[in-house]
Amino acid sequence: MHLHKYEKIWLTLGLGSLALFLLIIGFAAFWKGTHPQSHIETIDPQNVEAYEAFKPENLGVREVADGKYIVNMVASAFNYDFGTDIDEKAVKTIRIPKDSTVLYQITSKDVVHGFQVAGTNVNMMVEPGHISRYETVMKNTGTFTVVCNEYCGVGHHQMYGTVEVYE
């Protein structure tokens, strides 16, 4: 088969990028251990309180080490449960100091929800029966809106929260 010289060039570039991306996927999956946010770890959606991290008293932000935080949350139609403050009022804003490492852990009690901290890389699907986790460094200060980006019902648009990263 005769191929034009130019055709050989763009076919090589196309096939080369395909091979490169396959190698990157293999490297990320097998060497670096990158997986989807839900590591096939299951939980009973009817009884999320039975799981230590999702007990009502463990919800919200917790500092586990110097500069390391864990945020436990439960999503349900149409609310994010970030725990309660000292006055027993529901927390709507998560406050985290800049440059700290944060592990977000969330699960759903009912239907599929989303958890996106808009303007950051934190973006997960929250499925009932699974635990979604994402660890990241909050390197930019600001007030970020948490939005549900999976349509979950009539109150979907009312499902939001706030993450505040301060200096």
Place this chain on the structure above:
Amino acid sequence: MGKGNPKQQQPSQNESSINLKGTFISVMLLGIFILIAWFGLYALFLSR
């Protein structure tokens, strides 16, 4: 026979003499656009 051969060869001769310079430039421009999009998104991922 002598007359038939040149006629059969004509299409392939035409093909090799097609000027693909414009096509090549368009394909490379598309490739550059794709590369800029990839690296741009990667930079966005790293900065957030």
